Amino acid sequence: MTGNPYLYILVTAAVSYLIRTLPLTLIRREIKNRFLRSFLHYVPYVTLAVMTFPSILHATANPISGWIALAVALILAWRGKGLLPVACAACAAVFVAELML
Numbered sequence: 816m817t818g819n820p821y822l823y824i825l826v827t828a829a830v831s832y833l834i835r836t837l838p839l840t841l842i843r844r845e846i847k848n849r850f851l852r853s854f855l856h857y858v859p860y861v862t863l864a865v866m867t868f869p870s871i872l873h874a875t876a877n878p879i880s881g882w883i884a885l886a887v888a889l890i891l892a893w894r895g896k897g898l899l900p901v902a903c904a905a906c907a908a909v910f911v912a913e914l915m916l
Contacts, residue, residue, distance in 0.1 A: 880912035 846852050871888075872881040887908040891901045 875909055876913060877916050879916060880909045883912045884909045 846855070871885050872878055875881045875884070884905040888901050888905040891904050896904075
């Protein structure tokens with residue numbers, strides 16, 4: 816790594832600060848646009864999914880067991896099960912899949 820590490824830290828801090836403060840300073844009134852409100856409502860869920868999805872598939876010794884766990888979790892979540900039963904079933908599915916593969 817060449818260059819001044821303090822410069823990198825300063826630029827990273829400035830970008831992080833601007834990302835958090837610009838919306839607060841530029842948007843002072845309530846957002847009335849339905850599309851924009853809907854978009855902003857789903858941003859945290861999409862961000863969490865983007866960070867979690869690759870980890871589900873690559874956290875196991877075999878990617879197939881990750882796919883099996885994902886399928887089990889999606890089916891149980893689709894049927895309205897809570898977070899704890901879905902997580903436990905996905906872990907059990909990985910355990911069984913790893914034993915069989």
